[in-house]
Amino acid sequence: xxxxxxxxxxxxxxxxxxxxxxxxxxxxxxxxxxxxxxxxxxxxxxxxxxxxxxxxxxxxxxxxxxxxxxxxxxxxxxxxxxxxxxxxxxxxxxxxxxxxxxxxxxxxxxxxxxx
Amino acid sequence: xxxxxxxxxxxxxxxxxxxxxxxxxxxxxxxxxxxxxxxxxxxxxxxxxxxxxxxxxxxxxxxxxxxxxxxxxxxxxxxxxxxxxxxxxxxxxxxxxxxxxxxxxxxxxxxxx
Numbered sequence: 001x002x003x004x005x006x007x008x009x010x011x012x013x014x015x016x017x018x019x020x021x022x023x024x025x026x027x028x029x030x031x032x033x034x035x036x037x038x039x040x041x042x043x044x045x046x047x048x049x050x051x052x053x054x055x056x057x058x059x060x061x062x063x064x065x066x067x068x069x070x071x072x073x074x075x076x077x078x079x080x081x082x083x084x085x086x087x088x089x090x091x092x093x094x095x096x097x098x099x100x101x102x103x104x105x106x107x108x109x110x111x112x113x114x115x
Numbered sequence: 116x117x118x119x120x121x122x123x124x125x126x127x128x129x130x131x132x133x134x135x136x137x138x139x140x141x142x143x144x145x146x147x148x149x150x151x152x153x154x155x156x157x158x159x160x161x162x163x164x165x166x167x168x169x170x171x172x173x174x175x176x177x178x179x180x181x182x183x184x185x186x187x188x189x190x191x192x193x194x195x196x197x198x199x200x201x202x203x204x205x206x207x208x209x210x211x212x213x214x215x216x217x218x219x220x221x222x223x224x225x226x227x228x
Binding site for chain 2: 105
């Protein structure tokens with residue numbers, strides 16, 4: 001079946017603007033993760049959703065970052081008043097169920113450039 | 116929280132040689148250790164994982180070993196090929212979390228023809 005998809009693939013924005021990134025997980029996957037990957041660096045956890053439970057927001061770097069997910073479907077990551085340090089690839093991943101040990105399937109990412 | 120340290124950050128090997136990447140973790144309760152491969156411009160993909168009840172797992176040319184006492188695990192790639200060139204990330208459960216993984220900083224592997 002189809003893998004995780006993300007849109008847009010690239011986003012260039014001006015400092016101070018808001019951006020919204022979208023993730024479509026694999027159908028039937030109840031867990032969804034957002035990560036940030038700065039150039040040449042590892043994956044930085046941002047937020048985790050599991051079904052209808054309250055999300056784990058412990059990785060969000062500031063209150064300018066927020067994310068939503070409706071049920072077990074699409075998720076959107078919103079960055080308000082973007083800053084140049086927000087420039088990175090934002091990766092979404094989904095897994096069949098929650099819990100360590102369930103393979104996370106990654107999307108292709110959204111490359112965000114803040115000018 | 117859990118710290119995962121990964122070494123080396125870059126590794127170049129001749130085609131046909133072996134490559135080894137090592138990661139250390141801090142939480143002795145950690146029980147799951149995946150390795151992801153990310154080719155240039157592409158998404159990370161799981162290539163192999165190991166659970167704490169085994170010391171080694173092998174899948175064709177790749178293997179992972181786990182030393183729970185020393186709290187480190189390693190990825191071994193034998194008979195390397197140019198298509199093995201990529202960034203490899205190790206991961207371990209975030210301390211106290213049943214759902215989060217914390218990732219190493221990555222190793223850029225280059226296989227020279």
